[in-house]
Amino acid sequence: LAKTTQPISMDSYEGQEVNITCSHNNIATNDYITWYQQFPSQGPRFIIQGYKTKVTNEVASLFIPADRKSSTLSLPRVSLSDTAVYYCLVGDMYRGSTLGRLYFGRGTQLTVWP
C-alpha cells in the first residue's frame, strides 16, 4: 500500500489560501487520493477525494498532476476554525480490507493565526 509524505506542520493567517502537498511516489493505477481533516478531540472526517486532475467541493480543492505522484490540498481563505490536522491517504478504497489499511501517518498540523 502506498505510503505518503506530507509536512508535519504549517502556519497561516486568516484569509490566506493554504496549499498542503502530499508525496506518494508509489501510487498504483487503481489508487485514489483522499484527504481527511481532524479537529482536536474529534475523529478524522473526509473532506475530498480524487483520482486525477482537479476536484473541487464546498470545502477544498484537490490538484493532482498527470503523473499522480503527488497531490495538493488547497483551502481557500482559511479561518481560525480550519486549524486541524490534515491527512493524505492513497490506496484502493472500495473494500473494507484495503480501506482500513490505508496509511494515515502523522498528517499535517495546520495552525491558522488571527
Next chain:
Amino acid sequence: DTAVSQTPKYLVTQMGNDKSIKCEQNLGHDTMYWYKQDSKKFLKIMFSYNNKELIINETVPNRFSPKSPDKAHLNLHINSLELGDSAVYFCASSQERLAVNTGELFFGEGSRLTVL
C-alpha cells in the same frame, strides 16, 4: 443523531485492569474498524470486521480482543492494561462499494484511555 458513537469518551484506570470500549454505528454500514492514535498523532489500524467477520487483524497484542455481536456494533476489550496502552481509540465504519473504487471512513469521536 450521532452516526458512529463510542462509549466511554474518557477512561482512566490502573495497570493490570481489564476494560472495554463500545462502538455503535447507525449508518447501516457493513464494515467497522478500531484505530489507535498515539500522542504523536499517528493513527494506526488495529482491527476491522465486515458483516461480523474479522478481515483486518494487525500486529496487536492478544490482550486486545474485538467483538462484533452484529454489523452495527464493534466492541474492544483490553485485558491486563499496560502504560503503553494509553492512547485515543477511534471506531470507524464504511460501506463496501461494489462498483465504484472509492470509499469513505466515518469516525467516532474517540475514547481517550489513560492507564496509570
